[in-house]
Amino acid sequence: MLAAASGEPWAAASLLDRYGAMVERLLRRVLGQDPDLEDLVQDAFASILASVGQVRDGAAVKGWIASVAVHTAHRAIRRRKLTRWLAVFHPAEEAVTIPAHEPRAALHRVYELLDRLPVEERVAFTLRYIEEMSLEEVAEASGVSLATVKRKLSRAEARFLAAARADATLRTWLERGDRWTTEG
Amino acid sequence: MDDGRMTPLDRFGRRVAAESDASATDAAGVILRARRRALASWEASRVGSRRSRGTVIARLALVAAIALVVGGLALRGSAREPISFLVGSDPAPRVVGAWIAATDEAVPIRFSEGTEVALAAGGRARVTRADRDGARVLLERGSLHARVVHRSDATRWSFEAGPFEVEVVGTELDASWDPQRDVVEVGVVEGRVRVRGPQIEGTQLVASGQRLRVSVRDQRVELGPIAAAAPAEAPIGPAEAAEPAAVTAAASSEPLAGGGGSARVVAPPRTPVPADPDWRALEAKGQHREAMAAVLREGFASVVSRSSSAELVVLADAARYAGDHAHAREALLAARARGARGATAFLLGKIAADHLGSPREAVGWFEATLAEGGGFAEPALGRLIELKRSAGDTAGATAAADQYRRLYPNGSYRSLANAVAAP
Numbered sequence: 001m002l003a004a005a006s007g008e009p010w011a012a013a014s015l016l017d018r019y020g021a022m023v024e025r026l027l028r029r030v031l032g033q034d035p036d037l038e039d040l041v042q043d044a045f046a047s048i049l050a051s052v053g054q055v056r057d058g059a060a061v062k063g064w065i066a067s068v069a070v071h072t073a074h075r076a077i078r079r080r081k082l083t084r085w086l087a088v089f090h091p092a093e094e095a096v097t098i099p100a101h102e103p104r105a106a107l108h109r110v111y112e113l114l115d116r117l118p119v120e121e122r123v124a125f126t127l128r129y130i131e132e133m134s135l136e137e138v139a140e141a142s143g144v145s146l147a148t149v150k151r152k153l154s155r156a157e158a159r160f161l162a163a164a165r166a167d168a169t170l171r172t173w174l175e176r177g178d179r180w181t182t183e184g
Numbered sequence: 185m186d187d188g189r190m191t192p193l194d195r196f197g198r199r200v201a202a203e204s205d206a207s208a209t210d211a212a213g214v215i216l217r218a219r220r221r222a223l224a225s226w227e228a229s230r231v232g233s234r235r236s237r238g239t240v241i242a243r244l245a246l247v248a249a250i251a252l253v254v255g256g257l258a259l260r261g262s263a264r265e266p267i268s269f270l271v272g273s274d275p276a277p278r279v280v281g282a283w284i285a286a287t288d289e290a291v292p293i294r295f296s297e298g299t300e301v302a303l304a305a306g307g308r309a310r311v312t313r314a315d316r317d318g319a320r321v322l323l324e325r326g327s328l329h330a331r332v333v334h335r336s337d338a339t340r341w342s343f344e345a346g347p348f349e350v351e352v353v354g355t356e357l358d359a360s361w362d363p364q365r366d367v368v369e370v371g372v373v374e375g376r377v378r379v380r381g382p383q384i385e386g387t388q389l390v391a392s393g394q395r396l397r398v399s400v401r402d403q404r405v406e407l408g409p410i411a412a413a414a415p416a417e418a419p420i421g422p423a424e425a426a427e428p429a430a431v432t433a434a435a436s437s438e439p440l441a442g443g444g445g446s447a448r449v450v451a452p453p454r455t456p457v458p459a460d461p462d463w464r465a466l467e468a469k470g471q472h473r474e475a476m477a478a479v480l481r482e483g484f485a486s487v488v489s490r491s492s493s494a495e496l497v498v499l500a501d502a503a504r505y506a507g508d509h510a511h512a513r514e515a516l517l518a519a520r521a522r523g524a525r526g527a528t529a530f531l532l533g534k535i536a537a538d539h540l541g542s543p544r545e546a547v548g549w550f551e552a553t554l555a556e557g558g559g560f561a562e563p564a565l566g567r568l569i570e571l572k573r574s575a576g577d578t579a580g581a582t583a584a585a586d587q588y589r590r591l592y593p594n595g596s597y598r599s600l601a602n603a604v605a606a607p
Contacts, residue, residue, distance in 0.1 A: 010281030010310070013223060020215040028211075029204050035507075038214045045222035103570070107203045129197025130204070157193060164196075174196050 012049055019065045020045070026069040030126045031076060032111030044072040066141040070123060077119045106169045113163045113170070121156035124149055202600050206570060209534055209563050220308075223283055267314045269295045284309050286326070288465030295319060298333035299341065304360075306468065312344070320344065327360030327369075345370075348381030348398065362494065364527065366400035371410050401525075401558070463487070467498055472505035479503075484511060493524040500531065509539040529553040530560035533567060543571050562592050569604055582606050 023044045028037060047068050055064050114122050120142070127138045139149045164170040190198075208214075268277040271284055272291050278284070284291060286303045293301040293311070299319070303309050307326025313319055318341040321328070332341045332352045341352040345361035348368045356373040370379055370390055378387040382400045390396045390407065397406045463482070466475035479487050479499065491499060496519035503512035513535050516528045533549030536542040546567070553564035565588045573581035585605035592598070 008281065009223070009227060009279065009283055012226060013219070013281075013283060016219045016222065020219055021211070024208075024211055024215050024218075025205070028208055029201060032204070033207065038218050038505075041214055042218035042222050045218055046225060049222060049226040103203045103574075104207065107200065107207065110200050129193055130201045132194075132197065132201070161193070173199060174192055 012052070015048065015052065015061075016045055019048075019062065022062070023048075023065065023069045026066060026127075026131060027073055027076075029130045030070065030073040030123060032114065033108070034076070036076070040072055040076050044069050047072065063137070063140050066137070067143060070127070070141045071143075074119055074123060077122065080115075081119075106173055109167060109169055110164075113160060113167070116163065117156055117159055120144075121152045121159070124152040125156035125160060128153055202603075206566060206600055209530075209567070220285070224285060227283065266316050267295050267297050267299075267319055269293055269311060269314060269319070278311070280311055280314050282310060284311070287468040288462065293321075295333075299331065301328055301330045303328050306464070318342075323359060323361050325361060325363050327358065329358040331356045332375075346381075347400070348379055348384075351378040351380070351387075364494065364497065365524075367397065368400075369395065369397045371395040373410075463502065464495070464498065467502040472502050475502040476506040476508055476511070479511075484514070488515060488518050491518075493519045493522040496522070497524055497528065500528075504531070504535070509535050513540070525556050525558070527558075527560055529556055530564050533564065537567065537571060543575060547571050547575075562588075565591070566600065569600055573604055 020041075024037075024041050027040050027044065028034075031037070031040070034040065048065060051068075055061055114126065117125065123142055124138055127133045127141060128135070133141065135146060135149055135153075138153070139146045142149065144152075161174075164174055270276075271278050271282070271293050284293065284303060286305050286307045289305050291303045291307075293303060293309075295301075295314070297318075301321060303323075304327040307328060308324040309326075309328065310322045310324070311319055312322045317338045318332075320342045321330075321344070323343055323345045328343070330343070330352075332339075343350040343352070343359055345359055345368045346363060346366065348361070348370075350357070350359055350370055352375070356375060357377055358369075358371045358373070360369045361367075368379075368381070370377060372390050372392050372394055374392050376389060376391045378389055379396055379398075380387050381398065383398050383403055383405050388396060388405070388407070393410055394407060395410045398404070463475040463478040466472075466478055479502070487499065488496065496515045500512045500515035500519065503509070503515060513532060516532050516535075520528050520532075529549050529552040533546045533553060536549060537546035550564040550568045550571070553560050554568075565584060569581050569584045569588060572584055581604050585601040585603075588601040589598070589605050592601075
């Protein structure tokens with residue numbers, strides 16, 4: 001960390017090698033399929049390299065990098081929402097391709113529902129349930145208190161469950177244990 | 185989390201995660217390209233700030249320089265200085281470990297003891313050691329041409345190309361490493377080198393006028409004379425070096441010669457470099473749409489007809505990232521027709537499954553990926569589980585899932601494999 005902070009290229013490269021996969025995974029799982037994912041991963045990497053000097057505690061690196069990725073996701077969601085609002089006047093740009101087979105279609109549907117949640121609730125929900133972070137880790141990555149995370153998560157769960165149960169594909173996913181397909 | 189304590193939402197989230205991971209078949213590529221661009225920007229910003237700091241301290245440096253010159257003259261001959269090096273036209277010495285990329289033109293690396301290395305366009309390298317006796321250059325990808333200066337018997341100069349080490353005994357050589365095909369080539373213009381690495385027992389001496397080519401994947405070693413049509417010497421200098429050096433890089437992607445045991449070396453064909461605009465340069469900068477626009481202006485068929493198999497794989501990447509999957513497929517098929525393997529079958533499967541709505545074709549390509557082996561076997565097997573399950577081929581999906589669990593117990597499709605495999 002100190003070497004990366006002091007501008008050693010090999011250390012900067014090593015930092016990205018070690019945590020790059022985590023950054024990509026966090027962004028993808030929070031945002032869903034996004035044609036700009038590669039650019040967002042690059043943005044997060046650039047933020048990490050630009051501010052690596054702020055981290056003095058080696059044990060805090062992973063949490064700090066997760067928070068950079070989450071912050072990048074936050075900005076992307078806000079930008080996306082703004083683009084969609086502007087796209088009201090250009091509906092053709094909103095065309096999306098729904099993947100052909102069932103799991104991909106269901107995944108697409110999950111993120112359509114998540115798009116309806118406020119940003120903070122969506123991030124808390126995805127970190128807790130899709131990334132399987134503890135409540136404390138969600139709070140650290142989101143830069144908010146534990147109480148705030150619990151409150152956001154509670155609202156997100158209620159909203160998401162209500163929407164998912166009203167959706168034929170996702171209702172099956174919710175009700176069928178940990179099997180992917182209909183059995184028997 | 186303990187499965188017994190999982191709520192329906194926990195299980196649901198885990199399922200979403202597994203499907204998200206399964207859909208991220210190019211995650212490694214995404215990370216690699218983002219890493220490359222972020223590090224390049226970061227290095228560029230550091231050079232900028234270093235220059236501005238240099239302006240401020242220039243006068244103080246002048247005083248210090250006078251003192252150093254006086255001191256240096258006094259010490260001259262008593263000890264050799266550690267080697268430093270400059271990259272391109274940047275007047276500031278680079279540090280060991282710095283990442284050096286030649287995007288659209290060759291980049292010269294000049295060492296203080298007189299050694300000159302030209303990193304060909306498209307290449308990527310690092311200087312991993314520089315001391316009084318010499319240096320070590322890691323060639324991550326592409327090709328280079330080097331003229332090594334021997335100051336004394338203690339001179340230790342070497343190059344690493346993938347898993348190979350080239351120890352320089354002589355003075356002038358060219359080397360290339362194609363990580364996609366696991367092929368190294370070393371040509372010695374003057375002097376000799378010792379090469380160590382896979383498929384080579386001990387060390388392989390390559391003498392003046394010889395070229396060694398090793399394909400790790402095909403387990404083939406070829407040693408012979410540098411063919412008449414071998415790449416010409418790459419001049420040290422950015423503008424002049426770009427063209428011949430690029431030819432060297434492309435040459436390494438051509439199929440290997442048959443006739444195991446013979447000392448035959450395939451003369452790499454020279455690839456005409458298209459005039460303005462160069463889609464390769466645009467693609468190297470990550471400007472995928474612009475690269476494809478340049479290709480289409482030039483004529484897709486025309487570009488395909490004169491591109492090497494390696495260039496066709498790059499062209500397919502440009503098309504995929506520009507969202508032009510039909511052209512990506514054509515480029516990949518053309519690359520395979522010229523001998524390319526590796527990722528091509530997997531990418532064709534991915535395009536067929538995800539973009540062209542042809543799951544049956546996709547299954548064929550993923551099975552071909554498995555048959556060809558290599559680094560894409562794991563995601564290909566994962567995709568086969570998914571496709572066979574979706575097609576209602578329960579037995580096929582279960583067999584693929586069982587195989588996946590056996591071969592890749594910690595793979596990214598393990599959740600799906602666990603769910604589909606036989607109980």
